[in-house]
Amino acid sequence: MRILRFVGRRLLQLIPVLLGVVVLTFLLVRVLPGDPIRTILGPNATEEDAAAARERFGLDQPMWKQFLDYLGGLVTGDFGTSIQSGGSVTAEVAVRIGPTLELVVFSVSLALVVAVVLGIWSARRADRVGDHSIRIFALIGNSMPEFWLGLVLILVGYSVLGWFPAPSGRVDPDTNLTPITGADLVDAVLTANWPAFGSAAAHLALPVATLAIVIVAPLLRSVRASALEVLHSEAYVAAGAHGLRPRTLLRGYLTRATMVRVPSLAALVFGTAIGSTVLVEYVYSWQGFGQWALRGLLYRDYPVVQASVVIIALAYVLVFLIADVVHAILDPRVKI
């Protein structure tokens, strides 16, 4: 019951922030230079053509009217019509979100597992050679441009060794995969299409590795820091002094106490992952949400920009909320 009240209060606090995001993107996209109509019509269009196109997308209406229409659509989940493609923005989002989620979820999970294992291992050897090498590795990972890492992996994995498929597409079209969710690996399992599963996994390997390496570095540092904190806590020292078996100490006292921090770390890392995904998708020609949003931005496609900005903000703040709730459930000391 207390958790529900907490969630309710936090959701209420989100409303002004999200409303601010909606208003600001709506205004900025229109006030700053750049005209989507001109970009779709090309240089030879007459003034009449432009006026007609403007009318078609409702851009001839006064600003307040456009905003009310936009808000009205938002309430019913309708993000309007893309100026660039002429299709429904909501439908385009539905197609694009699966491939991106596939990439982000796999990378973040992989990074979390590696970070927890290595972070705890490193903390138990604090200030010894193993620990220092892990810290240096994390610093290097933290300083690496993800798009460059992606190119290096393509160079080694595809151009030189030829172990992985070319960085274009997400699954071999010859496998006739029926799209359901948009996440190819999941679709392959759902339709029991095993050749497609293998192909999707091979295409997924390098992008996931790229994203995971970039994400694991900051995570590793944080896990190591919180494991050290636990190692030096009175509770842990007391448990050790009682002569508990090393395995019980490691599992019950160190790992569990360190894991309490993981949800909030995962939420923070989720933000880094969304940003990096745009670059990684670009490198691997991954037709996901990031590529779509980027093209919308470049062509100043108002409905696409508005939709992608609002969706990313919503996802980001909701992930933080979920992390806080999970943290509260895991850690009885948290007062909510």
Place this chain on the structure above:
Amino acid sequence: MVDLRAAGGPGESADTAAPVKGRGVRGGRFANVLIVVGATILTVVTLAAIFAPLLANWGPEEIDPAANLAAPGGSHLLGTDSNGMDIWSRLLYAGRLDLGIAVAAVALAVVVGTIVGLVAGYLGGWVDDVLMRLVDIFQAFPTFILALAVAALLGNGTVNLIITIALVNAPAYARLVRAEARSVRELPFIDASVTSGSSTFGVLWRHVLPNSLTPVRVIAPLNCGWAMLTLAGLSFLGLGVSIPTAEWGAMISLGNPDVVAGRWWTSVPPGLFLLICVLGFSLLGEGLQERADAKRR
């Protein structure tokens, strides 16, 4: 909601905050090593960028019509790109732009963020509410996404890039400084200063500001590295400097199609330079952080 890569991660300080015998000395020595290595890297890169005309045998945008995508060797130490421009020379000149924009952007972010944070934290009340709600809106986005949107809306150009990166980073500083200013405000000597007739500006400038900057000093170097990565990322996507300006991210982008063909020299070296430079900032920042934690103990 600070970007984890940007701020070095929460709880980093927990590392050395724990009172353990003997760790202080070794931890301190490691911190010094980090600072020295980081500072050395940055000095070398800065010097290389400043003295680029002496070290480079070609101009940054000079085209060699006889050499298109030439492999490393001969008069082109690291080969040429698809325009016939010398990679090694461009690498050196690019350092000027990359370092310059990153440092300028972080400096601007520190100034703007500090002013907002000081005013909000010291005055409190509705000013605080309004400013912090604005900060909330900015922080409702992953930082790179925000940078992407702002850069796309503002358009190309050096000044716009500095503004973009500063704008994206300022909210984090505002939040940091505000928290410090709020605690400094409660200290007795501030009351003493106010009672003895100092103006609000005087108190802010002479007392609150110097006492609120400690966390900023530690975060700023880390942030410079992150700013370089953001700048390169934006340029890679075509939202940064205009082609064919020598900039590491733009160079990687230009070499992007060569990678599939197995030509490594157009995009691997600029990324390596970028990595080393950012690593310099990270090492420096990490060392400063560790030292600050050790002092606090």
